[in-house]
Amino acid sequence: MKSTLRWVLLGLFTLVCIFFLSNIRNAFISTQPDQIKIMVGSGSTLQAISEKLPGSQVLDEKAGLLTVPYGKVWDYLGKIMAVKGVFRAAAVPLDHPTISWRYYGYSIKEQLQGFLHGDFGKFRSPFNRTEVTVVQELPTMLLRTCTYFIPGLLMAVGVSLLLAMLSAKWRRIGVFMDGVHALLVGLPDFFLIVLIQLGAIYATKFLGHYVLLIVQVGNKTPFLIPFLTIALIPSVTIYGTMRVAISRELGQDYVVTAQAKGLTRSEVLISHVLRNVMQDLLAILPKATTLALASMAVAEAICGIFGLGGFITSPTVQSVSSMSVICMTLALVAMAFHVLYALLRRRFVIRTGEAVSQ
Structure with missing residues (x-):
């Protein structure tokens, strides 16, 4: 309590x-x-x-x-x-x-x-320049942001965990992925987002017809660019943490014993190591979620998306009284994920300690 x-x-x-x-x-x-x-x-x-x-x-x-x-x-x-x-x-x-x-x-x-x-404040809509209350538009902005934020975050967790497992199983994949990870860590987030957007533009030019939506037009919102941005940047952090955690577990005595009993490396990774690194995954997820929110704000600003992140970065819609409401809404979204991770830790992480004799 x-x-x-x-x-x-x-x-x-x-x-x-x-x-x-x-x-x-x-x-x-x-x-x-x-x-x-x-x-x-x-x-x-x-x-x-x-x-x-x-x-x-x-x-x-x-x-x-x-x-x-x-x-x-x-x-x-x-x-x-x-x-x-x-x-x-x-x-x-x-x-x-x-x-x-x-x-x-x-x-x-x-x-x-x-x-x-x-x-709770008002602002001028960037589409028709009419004055809109925050309470009226907030659910729409939140839904628009969640349509690519939640899938992108889930993709980041799944892909980074899978790549960390594959890198631990095959040495050549591990060397390659570690090199890519080192490169991505050294690049600014803004630069990565710009590269994704440029890739979408060149793909459209190369194919000769309209392929991807680059910026928001009316109610049509880009999905792929913010989705890839949210999935890419947090996955770099998650992969690095899981790579170290899996390497640590592979050096433990129980892994040596399991392999001596005839279990393959894949069986050891899936049956034993994956379960034991769950605590490391749940420990890094709060930081990864914060990175995903920051990446989402930058992606929405670049793509002109009228979401929660786009609102706080776009000077065309900012207003004195509504800015604090949007910022606190973003904080509440982050807190909701932190509560979820805390519940998952209580559910999946086994706590150990020394017994106290009476």
């Missing part, structure tokens, strides 16, 4: 940290958070316009400066442009960008108040 409570508190602490970190950009401001510069027509005055905007005051009639409640500049800009007699209105730029912890705290407070009232 104490262990469960500790992990729950750790998960809540992680979500709180992600919430604050996902809003850190609000601490960097380039405009005055409480001033607006207005150009009025000849038939109106700044004071008359201020009287129509509750909470505003004239700061400098000659310069056309108006003060508004702190942090409400963009709300008041929308209201000002609807007032008759206003020719132009804009936020007042700072001499240079600065860090404002006051504005950061204000934005955090505004978001928390919105969350309490059921407002």
Whole structure:
């Protein structure tokens, strides 16, 4: 019970940290958070316009400066442009960008108040430029991401485990796979994703007709590129771990005994070694899942996919209040997989210890 409570508190602490970190950009401001510069027509005055905007005051009639409640500049800009007699209105730029912890705290407070009232943020759709609530679009984005994230992760686990077993059985395959593994470890993830995308483009050109979807077009989402990306990058980590674990087990006394009794190398690998390296596999899966999520975000950004990862990396859909919700959703997805791995460890990993005499 104490262990469960500790992990729950750790998960809540992680979500709180992600919430604050996902809003850190609000601490960097380039405009005055409480001033607006207005150009009025000849038939109106700044004071008359201020009287129509509750909470505003004239700061400098000659310069056309108006003060508004702190942090409400963009709300008041929308209201000002609807007032008759206003020719132009804009936020007042700072001499240079600065860090404002006051504005950061204000934005955090505004978001928390919105969350309490059921407002989890809005953004403009990249397809029709309409304003959409996060709650409305979040299930679609999550489903779109899972269509290639879960199959890609399962493929990474299956392929890496199979290759590690084959490398342990046949020496030549092991030498070749170890060389490929060393090469892939040295290449940046972004470079691998670009290579996959270029391969898809050249395959389409070589065959002379449309073969693979490179970027998202409307509701048509690329599958192969993010799928291969998610499957490739985590499999490099899993293969390396399983290769070491299997080599370790092959040197144990029980393997020598089993082979002395007439069991073949394949029988030893499948019947004994595979079961004993399951703990190593379940130990590396949390890290592999985190790598898969990072790869998914990069792949969605490159392919222009409107999923969870594409949202947090695309400047066309980012908004102040919805960014933290998407980031916390990604964290919850990762936590769900970690809980699954913990349950699998309790189910498949045999715990041993010394007996305590009474």
